Amino acid sequence: MPSSETPIRRGALARQVLPYALLSPAVLVTLAIVFFPMAQAAWMSLHDYILFKPKEFPFVGLKNFFTAFQDEVFWISLRHTVLWIALTVPAQMLLGLVTALLLNQRFPWRALARALIIIPWALPSVVIALMWVWIYDANYGILNEFLLRMGLLKASIPWLADPDTALYAIILTLTWQGFPFFAVMILAGLQSIPKSYYEAASLDGASAWQQFWYITLPGISGVLITAVLLRTIWVANSIDVIFVMTGGGPGYATYTLPLYAFIKARTNLDFGYGSALAVLFTLMLLGLVIVYLRRTGRATS
Amino acid sequence: MVGRKSKLRRILTVDLPMVLILTFTLGPYLWMLLTSVTPESRLFTEGPGLVGATLENYIRLFSTVGFLTNLIHSFIIAGGTVIVGLTLSVTAAYSFSRFSFRGKRYLLMQFLVINMFPVVLLILPLFVLMRVLGILDTHLALIIANATVAIPFSVWMMTSYMNGIPKSLDEAAMTDGCSRLGALWRVVLPLCTPGIIATGIYIFITAWNEYLYALTLGGRNVRPITVAIQTLIGEYEVEWGLLTAGGIVGAMPATVLFLIVQKRLISGLTQGAVKG
Numbered sequence: 030m031p032s033s034e035t036p037i038r039r040g041a042l043a044r045q046v047l048p049y050a051l052l053s054p055a056v057l058v059t060l061a062i063v064f065f066p067m068a069q070a071a072w073m074s075l076h077d078y079i080l081f082k083p084k085e086f087p088f089v090g091l092k093n094f095f096t097a098f099q100d101e102v103f104w105i106s107l108r109h110t111v112l113w114i115a116l117t118v119p120a121q122m123l124l125g126l127v128t129a130l131l132l133n134q135r136f137p138w139r140a141l142a143r144a145l146i147i148i149p150w151a152l153p154s155v156v157i158a159l160m161w162v163w164i165y166d167a168n169y170g171i172l173n174e175f176l177l178r179m180g181l182l183k184a185s186i187p188w189l190a191d192p193d194t195a196l197y198a199i200i201l202t203l204t205w206q207g208f209p210f211f212a213v214m215i216l217a218g219l220q221s222i223p224k225s226y227y228e229a230a231s232l233d234g235a236s237a238w239q240q241f242w243y244i245t246l247p248g249i250s251g252v253l254i255t256a257v258l259l260r261t262i263w264v265a266n267s268i269d270v271i272f273v274m275t276g277g278g279p280g281y282a283t284y285t286l287p288l289y290a291f292i293k294a295r296t297n298l299d300f301g302y303g304s305a306l307a308v309l310f311t312l313m314l315l316g317l318v319i320v321y322l323r324r325t326g327r328a329t330s
Numbered sequence: 331m332v333g334r335k336s337k338l339r340r341i342l343t344v345d346l347p348m349v350l351i352l353t354f355t356l357g358p359y360l361w362m363l364l365t366s367v368t369p370e371s372r373l374f375t376e377g378p379g380l381v382g383a384t385l386e387n388y389i390r391l392f393s394t395v396g397f398l399t400n401l402i403h404s405f406i407i408a409g410g411t412v413i414v415g416l417t418l419s420v421t422a423a424y425s426f427s428r429f430s431f432r433g434k435r436y437l438l439m440q441f442l443v444i445n446m447f448p449v450v451l452l453i454l455p456l457f458v459l460m461r462v463l464g465i466l467d468t469h470l471a472l473i474i475a476n477a478t479v480a481i482p483f484s485v486w487m488m489t490s491y492m493n494g495i496p497k498s499l500d501e502a503a504m505t506d507g508c509s510r511l512g513a514l515w516r517v518v519l520p521l522c523t524p525g526i527i528a529t530g531i532y533i534f535i536t537a538w539n540e541y542l543y544a545l546t547l548g549g550r551n552v553r554p555i556t557v558a559i560q561t562l563i564g565e566y567e568v569e570w571g572l573l574t575a576g577g578i579v580g581a582m583p584a585t586v587l588f589l590i591v592q593k594r595l596i597s598g599l600t601q602g603a604v605k606g
């Protein structure tokens with residue numbers, strides 16, 4: 030009976046096509062607004078492309094990349110990027126860990142503290158940046174005022190105008206902005222550790238430190254690694270706070286690689302070289318992204 | 331006796347450090363708030379303080395600087411991004427959560443990976459493309475730019491919310507004569523509403539707070555609040571009173587929304603991480 034076969038087959042076909050059909054709006058739009066532009070960036074990086082000379086778009090192969098390797102500013106920016114990640118992420122993590130451990134204790138105003146701790150996370154980065162510029166202000170800033178009154182400083186320091194302190198001042202700002210994320214993630218991890226483990230350990234006479242080392246730390250290691258990966262990628266990418274606070278200056282003192290790419294394109298309108306820098310930076314990040322995807326892929330499958 | 335001792339201990343080891351951390355967390359924000367209500371005349375002589383507190387900066391912000399227009403621009407962009415982000419991802423999330431099909435893992439990963447690419451890699455080609463299309467400095471341009479973040483995020487979040495709703499409910503609806511899409515529309519979506527609202531609010535906050543795209547792809551006719559705040563910095567002197575007032579107003583919607591949805595949002599955001 031062929032007539033009864035067709036609807037079934039049609040049904041099976043529909044079942045096969047349906048998932049893709051449902052996916053298609055999101056997939057097609059992301060292809061158009063994310064993956065196509067990225068391919069375009071890679072394409073631009075192989076050309077000499079200055080925005081105010083739109084007629085000239087000569088193919089130059091890997092020239093922009095070789096230029097980068099001989100560019101002193103590229104290496105300065107790369108060094109700052111490494112320093113920037115190596116200081117910001119651990120600082121955020123440690124402060125976040127301490128905060129999470131505290132928030133996991135029992136105290137009367139815990140719910141309030143938990144809500145308030147997230148505020149930096151919700152603020153626009155422009156506001157954060159300007160707020161800290163005001164705090165660091167050489168003449169009227171509260172930081173200098175505070176340190177002078179405490180007797181820790183003899184004269185006020187222009188934190189953001191001094192090449193020796195500018196990068197570290199921004200790192201403190203980023204730490205402030207990012208540690209609540211760690212606190213919240215770690216807190217979720219802490220709450221997934223069964224209470225009975227601690228009870229058993231204290232019955233066996235384990236000290237608080239031993240309990241932390243043998244129960245808490247292994248219990249949150251998964252969250253910790255995921256959070257560190259996510260934050261490293263995020264901190265590496267983040268340029269808005271630096272851009273507003275110093276714009277990369279004084280000199281090149283606060284250039285990071287993505288910021289350099291952005292400034293090259295924005296101020297010099299050199300989109301070829303800017304794209305090449307962006308592509309280089311993306312390739313460097315890719316290792317981290319792959320590690321993160323592997324972890325998440327395991328967790329979701 | 332023991333009770334009091336342990337209470338004192340708790341105050342020293344928990345409450346006190348917590349207060350210190352919160353001072354660090356809220357201090358800058360409160361300092362900004364205090365600066366914004368200090369009269370301009372006192373700011374550089376006495377420093378920020380509550381003496382003679384005034385709303386003059388806020389009034390100036392709306393009457394002479396025209397902050398209201400910027401707020402409206404921000405609302406249009408953030409609201410538009412929410413609509414685009416949510417509508418495009420509902421069916422995708424349903425597909426991910428209900429079907430198994432070839433390439434599912436890669437497609438799902440694709441949505442995760444988008445948010446890890448540097449903004450700078452996207453911002454340069456988007457600028458060039460939008461210039462060619464002639465949509466630079468329009469609301470559409472900024473909605474598209476923000477959607478690059480919003481769509482993947484929303485797909486990812488909604489998939490996780492829909493995974494929490496038993497498949498048996500769809501099947502029951504379909505035995506009762508609903509089509510697949512009918513089951514999605516009548517059964518799954520209503521149950522997901524809290525999750526959808528939380529996702530929408532998060533998208534709104536992100537789009538509201540966004541700065542780099544707004545600066546690069548907009549900025550002249552379409553000037554959302556984040557760009558407007560930055561332009562308050564004058565060439566030679568900074569009017570800190572006005573600037574901090576702008577900061578407080580600009581941060582207000584996102585902060586309030588965040589405090590409202592934080593619980594649900596955080597449980598959604600951390601779910602994946604805790605499993606891993």
